[in-house]
Amino acid sequence: MRIRVERLQEIYKKFALSYGANDADAQVFADCLLRADLRGHNTQGIGLAPYLEELFASGVTRFGQAFEVVKESPATALVDGHAGVGQIISTRAMSMAIEKAKAVGIGLVTVRNSGDCGMASNYAIQAMEQGLIGISMSTGPSLVAPWGGRDARFCTNPLALAVPAGSKDPIVLDMATSACSMGAVVLAARDGVLLDGKSVVDGEGVYTDDPSRVILNNMHRESRMSGALLPAGPKGFGMVLLVELLAGLLSGERSWENETVATSQERPAHYSQTFIAISIEHFHVPSAFLAAAERMVETLTGSRPAEGFTKVRLPGTGAVDKEDDYRKNGVIVREEEWEMLVAMASRLGVEVPAA
Incomplete structure (x- = not known):
């Protein structure tokens, strides 16, 4: 489903305000979560909100704290x-x-x-x-366990x-820097799918690709771990x-x-x-650096793809276009994550903007 950018941003900002943020900090907080959604990192945007609520509600994390140099x-x-x-x-x-x-x-x-x-x-x-x-x-x-370990x-x-x-x-x-992010493992457990390779270790010390052997409850707010995530090899x-x-x-x-x-x-x-x-x-003439970076991107993306690939892609490729699309047409979010965000807003007395 797609949710308007302004709608998400307003909920995030009101969420922060409800926990004591001033207007400027609430805006920064909302912008950070929204940027994650816009780049397709929903586990660090809408998917992270319930966990942040737990931190705020317990007093572990608080707005208005000193920034001491x-x-x-x-x-x-x-x-x-x-x-x-x-x-x-x-x-x-x-x-x-x-x-x-x-x-x-x-x-x-x-x-x-x-x-x-x-x-x-x-x-x-x-x-x-x-x-x-x-x-x-x-x-x-x-x-995350050390490579070769289980704890x-x-x-x-x-x-x-x-x-x-x-x-x-x-x-x-x-x-x-682990083989999978925690969010990816939670989503895989929720969807009942296997991970790409043995990316977790269960409570018995067995390396596995089955997230359900590590995530004991598939809903984000109630997920518990038995075992650990793994690094991407040595x-x-x-x-x-x-x-x-x-x-x-x-x-x-x-x-x-x-x-x-x-x-x-x-x-x-x-x-x-x-x-x-x-x-x-x-360190370098900026225009020369940027020209070299452009040529590097062109060379790499123009390389012949290997079997099973359509093209060579660099990290960040297409993110600008995705953000433009999401700003115009709404952010793609999972239905259950939207429902969790609406439920959280209701608990806090935060009004959810109309569609």
Whole structure:
């Protein structure tokens, strides 16, 4: 089904306002969820809303928290988010990285004590839209086992990269560093389909492609895990570790002082992020870089496809056209996710805009 952009955005904004956001923060929050929907990452937009409601209702995440700069240099900063809202903290942190990159060539801001920031590419795109290269990454609740193990020790540790490519669609990589995102596994369990390869490990330590052996209830608000998600093989495990080191450890969010990485009711997940902005002009002539990026895209997309493929596609290809279509004709969402959003709005006393 398709839902008008304005309708979704208004619900998201009213949702934030109902939990104490000021108007500016509510707009940022709504824009972040909507951008995920517009790019086809519904699990980080409409599908994420019920989980965020749980965080807000329990007081784990709160609007209006301090954005404390703990340490700072011309190119770097360490921020404490004081359990604020991930979308707000991350937008501010990337803005800080962008200003540093414009001044000295590169900006790196790492955040501890943050919240779930949703779609990681929101913030990489934020830098790309200003002509910079953007990189963002995040940690969170323990969902992923180390390669060769069975117990959850890491989040899906999403990683995003956004690079301008002149007249071509920007190159936008947005991926979980696990074999599958948690949202994809929940949806597969809900739909009763198998995963693409053995991407999860069940409670008995068996690697499997059956999500129902890990997700014990298929509705998002009530899903429970038995077992864990897996990295995409040993190389994928390396990517999981990269994000863990550059976000979790560098920020000081996680110390690994004990085997299970202790959490509490007030802090059930270790959310941390790192944002990097790179100014092209500090390294190369921008027009030459963009021309080279255009030629790279043309060369790769013009390559002969292999058997079973129609063409070579780059990360982010077609996303601009999809966003244009969704803005004109409405965002495609799953019916049960729309029903969950309407139910959530009803619980909060939030009016759902007319179709």
